[in-house]
Amino acid sequence: MRIILVGSVGMVKRLRVSLGTLVAIEAPAAAPIERAFEAIELVNRLMHPTAEGSDLARINGAPLHEPTKAHPRIGHLLTLARRINTLSDGAFDPCTPARPGRLSDIEVSADETEVVCHAPVALDFGGFAKGYAVDCAIEALITAGCTAGLVNAGGDLRVFGQRTEPVFVRGAAGELVNIELTDAALAVSHVTAQQRPQEHQGYYVRNHTADTPYVTTYAAVIASTAAVADALAKCVLLCAPQVATRALSAFGAMTAL
DSSP states (O other): OOEEEOOOTTOEEEEEEETTEEEEEEESSHHHHHHHHHHHHHHHHHHOSSSTTOHHHHHHTSOTTSOEEOOHHHHHHHHHHHHHHHHTTTOOOSBOTTSSOOGGGEEEOTTSOEEEESSOOOBOOTTTHHHHHHHHHHHHHHHTTOSEEEEEETTEEEEEEEEEEEEEEEOTTSOEEEEEEEEEEEEEEETTOSOSOTTOOTTHHHHOBTTBOOSOSEEEEEESSHHHHHHHHHHHHHSOHHHHHHHHHHTTOEEOO
16 A cells, blocks of 8 residues: 555544455544445445446346346446546456457446446456445445545545545655645555455456556546546556546546656
8 A cells, every 4th residue: 555644633543454455434433434334345245346246247247238237336437437438548448358348338328227238248347446435435424424534445545524634655666745635535556566356457457468568557646536536547557648638637637746
């Protein structure tokens, strides 16, 4: 993990292993934190690429050209992925090469509750599901009445409310960079990270070959939501600088380093 937190006075902090990493949640009281962890676990259940009962696994195994019911959170992320796919000239694609289908072969209903696959796909949301889980946890804290808080899941962090969080990000060369984060999200991605869950391949394999190396091996992005920051960090890794800049600009995001 390359995000270091100083810690906040007057906040309750809980740690738990989820999503294949250590998740830290801070809020003014303990009860909302449990709701936030429940929101994270829901994302984990819905979006695991292979686990029985997962919506993502069910979509991957669904008959072609037939509508498959899915949780709206799945449809929402597919819609987001399509936008980022377009902005990144196809570099960001949650369909891995395990099957021939790509994001363009997937149709999502207007209400985001049905998915139709027109080619065999191997959907894997490893490129932004963790960031999205952070957003869902933040949503749970706000719904529970929290006016400020923080959720940190490995390299994905989001702060909300009237607080400024000093965050130290360890750069690719090992240097510490101090960032003041206010009502925003920060995501870091590192190509050689050793803690990536083995079952989550995300966007990685499709576009990266020995002939098309990563533009950079380390990226840190600040955006309004963790899902967007998480996904755009992958675009910074994979895309030519002008393409990555276009994607960042479309979401009002920026690189942190």
